[in-house]
Structures are given as structure tokens and as C-alpha cells.
Amino acid sequence: MTNNDFVEILLVEDNPSDLELTLHALQHQKLANRIFVARDGAEALDFLFATGPHSGRNMREGPRLILLDLKLPKVDGLEVLQRLKADTRTQAIPVVVLTSSRQERDVIESYRLGVNSYIVKPVDFGQFTEAIRQIGMYWVLLNQPPPL
């Protein structure tokens, strides 16, 4: 964790308001400066597999947690999930789906693809902040991540 380039959390979110609210909530966890934000599925995949604009990135530099929205431009969240769980280099990274969708088929499909947690974003900001706080607390601070 001494490396400044190390990314604790990959946040994949296209909605700027949700992005800002999420980041706002994460600031309380002192995790906001170790977050990489991808604005669509394609960028998330490039970042994860160090391809395209991120071809120079060392894949060993995180992330330790992926917060993934499902409804994304270009490549949607379920496909991102499927791709990274199918690859031995990334399949160990915990993935938390953070989405507005309560759709049963999304929940079922996510778990089938191996998601570690599925959180429906509460509309109420208080509840939303609390949810983010708990996610950060559990997955980044409490949870023992797989060795890199």
C-alpha cells in the first residue's frame, strides 16, 4: 500500500450524479483518493486488463474491490462481470454490484456470474450514504482480500 499508483477501488458508474454522490459518501471512508472511475464498461475492461489507453498499467496494482453499475454505455455491467470472472487474472477480485435495478433477472444473472454482493442503491441519500459506508467498511477494511 505504499505505492501511490495502487488503486483500492474501481468504480464503474456512468451517471454523474450517482458518481458524485458515491464519491461523496466514500470520502468519509478516506478512500476517495484511491479510486479509479470508469465511465463505461469498455473503459472498465481496458483498465482491468491493462489494454487500450491503460496498456501501460501494471495489473498487479489493484484494484482490490470493484463497484459495478449494471446499466452502462458500450459494454454493460453484466458483460464486464462475465469477462472479469472468466479471466484467471481478475476472477479473484471481489465485485459488488451497485445498481438501481431490483430486477430479479439482474440479481440472478449477477450471482450466476459470480458476483460477491448485490446492493440496490437506496433513493434516500441517508440510506445511500450508509450503504456505501458499510460496503467500504466491509470489503476494504474488514475483508481479507486475495493476495495479489
Next chain:
Amino acid sequence: MRWSIESRITIGFVASITLIVVIGVIVQRNAIQFLAITEEVNHTLQVLNDIEEVLLSITTAESEARTYFVTEDETFVTSFENAQASVGEHLQSVRTLTADNPTQQQLLDEVELLVNERLLLLRQLVEAQQRGGVEEREQVSIPGRGRTAMNAVRDATNAMKDVENALLSDRAEVAQLRGQTTLLTLAVLTLLIGAMLLLVYYFIRRDITGRRRVEATLATERNLLQTLMDNLPDSVYIKDTKSRFVTNNKSHRSVMGAESVEKVIGTTDFDWFPKELATLYFEGEQEMLRTHNNIITREDPVVDAANNKQWYLSTKVLLRDQNEQITGLVGISRDITEHKRREDEIHRLNHELELSVRDLLGLNQELEAFSYSVSHDLRAPLRAMSGFSRIVVEEYAAQLPAEAIRYLSIVQANAEQMGQLIDGLLTFSRLSRQALSKQTVNTAELARQVVGELNAEQEGRQIEIIIADDLPPCQADPILLRQVYANLIGNAFKFTKKCDAARVEIGWQSLENGMKEYFVKDNGAGFDIQYANKLFGVFQRLHRVDEFEGTGVGLAIVQRIIHRHGGGIRAEAEVDKGATFYFTVEGISE
């Protein structure tokens, strides 16, 4: 062994004819015998007659000779000689007639001897008179000698006569005996023939009576059959092996447009129906007659006398005689035009239904996409509204006037309200698609759990809650039934919040049809029953939000769940007296 009437009659007649022939033979034989006997009798009479003639001729000769003796007329000598010749003839005749009888021949020898002796005496006298006249004759004559000779002749002929008479008597006796036997035989045979004919008559009579009875039965049955056929709504017809009509019933004739059965007999379908239809029927029937496969419920098009196109369901079955020879067929056809029309209608409706279902499925998919989009996209802006206004309030409160903070809190409250509306709407629409997983639910336990959870949110309100201990279990989806109780009990808590002594009762009652009806009863705000029809509509509310919070989806959800279970829901209420919601879970079939 039982003999048929035919062989009985034949036997009777043959026996009778045989007996008649026997009678004929007997009669013939007897006639022949009778003739023979008659001849014999005649023969005997002839013999007797000849013997008499011999006597007569001798007597004549005697008297002629005597007449000559007196008259000395020579003509009497001739007469005498004639009589003498006659005696010879008759004796010869007797000789011939009795040739078969030795006794008579012996007697005849004697008679002949005596006769000749007597004639010789007479001749000597006649010759003596011719030679020497009366005197000479008187010299030759020996008185009494002639009488003696004549008596001897009479005695001898009498002996012969006796023999012949005895024969005659014997033959008459034989003839009589024969006649009697014949008569007896004839009588017996005639009686036998009579008896035989009587027997035959009896058989024939009995047979005719039997036949008449059978005919009467047949007539009755034929009548029954005809009545049956003519009153059947179905067409019935009988055809021969060439598909020609033998008979048919009224229904069939009315289809053909035939006035009477006489006009139908002997005709074929070609005489009554369009050629292509007649060909269709004809070929089907001929194939059936060839292959012996009956036609069972075949649908045939028919054009009736009024040129209406119809459909008939036909069954045709082979007819056989006593010897199992096929004589034709019997057909029964039922008008299924209406049935067919309905079937077509059903097909059409089904097709339309399929199209509608397809439309609905499409709509459903659109709806799902829509609700997905609502779920996902409508929430994000709300979260932004709620989140940022809250951040403003939390982080910039010091720089804002109190009014601005209040407005921002209104924004937040509304965003939250809209979030709830969206959630309710999604829950409601999901209910239609979700599959039910029914199982036995312990309703009492479920109600207690729901009450426990909701009570925790009541922040110390004192609510008297009564849950019937004997709340019966039911077959339902436990998650959905929990939603029903959560919504109803939640409502009960909500609408009693202004009561001093809130009371919520969860119970059940038995309906007349044996079904169990559950209820949730409160003593809260209630509502005006005239608005009851709006109770279960989506977003329909009977109270203002500032009186009682809510989205107007809860009861719509409850009703949807109950309906999906095949049950029903109703409400009783009065303003400020409380409301009771009754529901059944299982359909009437259970």
C-alpha cells in the same frame, strides 16, 4: 330327432300315396281273383246247364220217339235223331268242361254209358217200328225198361250235379271270404290314409298358424323400425351392393328433396346429389363393400334440396343376410353443419386469441422493458435530487435562510415519496409475472411474525392486537401471503394512529359454501363504503397524504395477490368506526 315341417309333409304324402298304391294293387289282385272265381262259377253253371240239357235232350228224344210211335210220322224220327245228336253235343261239352276234374270224368263216363244205353233202347224201338210197324216195335219193347234206364240216367246226372253244386258252394264261400278280407283290408288302409292325411293337415295347419304369428311379429317389428327411422333426426338409408337405395327415412328424403320412399327405391345418389358429391359417396361405399371396412364417422359435404351446403357425419355399416353374404349397407348421417360452423368459429377465435396472446406477450415484454427502465432510470434522478438537497442542507445550512432549508426538505420528502411510488409500482407489476409457489402456510404463525415486525416500527404505540389462535392454515405462496398480511396489518396500524385505544383483530370465519374467509379488522379511520370500488385501484387513495401517508398501491397489490390465488377480497367500513378486509385464498373448487 325333430323333423322339419317340409319333411313331415313329404313323409305324410308319400305314405298316403304308398297306401293308395297298395290299395290299388290289392283291388286289382282281388278283381282278377274275383273274375277267376266268376269264371269257375260260370263253368260250374255251364256244366250243370249241359247236364240239364243232356237230360232235357234225352227227354225230348223220348217224347219225339213216342210221338213217332203214335203218329208214325217220319218227321218225328228226324226230330228224335236231332235230340239224340244234341245229347251227344252236350255230353261232349260236359266232357270238355270237366276235363280237369277226374271225379266228374268218372261220373261222366257212367252217365255217358247210361245215356247211350237209354238212347240205344229208343233207337232200337224206332228202328223196329220203321221195319215192322207198331207190332214189331211192340215185340221188341220190354215194358219198364225205358223208365229204369231213365232213372239210372237221372241218378247218374244227379251225382254229377251234386259234385258241381258242391263245387259251386265251395267257390261261393271262397269268393265271399276273399271279398270280406279285401273289404277289411281296404277299410283299414283307408283309415290309415285318413289318419295320415289328418296328421299332414295338422302339421300344415300348425305351420301356417306359426307362420302367421311370425308374420305378425315381423310386421310389428317392421312397423317399429319404420317409426324409429322416420322419427330420427338423423338420415338413415339402406343401399344394395350397387349403392342403389333399398329404403331411407324421412330425414334423408327431406335432405334429398324426395316426396316418398317409392321415388327413392332403386335410385342412386347420382339421381339426387351433384355429380362430384355422388361420386364421393359412391366410391367410398364401393371401397367399403370391397374391403369390408365399415365407414365410421366420416365427415362428408352435402348439398341439400334447397342447395344449402352442409356437413354430415356419416357411419356406414355392411349388411349381411343369414348366410353371411353381404347384401348392401346401412348408413346413418348426422347434420353437423352447425357443429362444423362452431368449430370453424372456434378455430377463428382461437386464431384471433393466439394473435392477441402474441400481442399481449409483446406488450408484456415492452412493459417489462418499461418497468426495467423505470426501475433503473427513474431512480437515479431521484437519488440525485434527494442526495444533493441533503448535502446542501447538511453542509451549507449555516449559509441558508430557514425557508430555503424547509424547501429543500420538501424536495427531499417528495423525492422519497416518488421512490416509494416507483417501488410500489414495480412490486405490483412484478406480481403479475411471478410464478406462484403454493404450499401449506401456517397462517397464524405468519400473522404473528408480521405483527411482530410491524409493531417494532410503531414507536411505542399502544395497540391492542388480537390474533385468532385457530387461524386455519391454507395453500398459498408464503411470500405473497406475507405481503397480503403486511399490507393489511400495516394499513390497520396506519389508520388507527389517531385512535386513543387502537384495536386490530386478525381472524377468520367459515362461509356457507364451506370456504374459510380471513379478515383483518381495525377500529381506525375507516372510509365511506360508497368509495369501496376505488379501494383496490392502483394509486387510488381515499385519504389525503397529509392525513395518512401512502402510495395507493398497497391494496392493489393485496387484491392482485388474492386474485392470483383464485380467491376474493371485499371490505366493510364506516367513517371513523374502522374497516374490515375479508379475503379468501383458495378458489371455490377447493
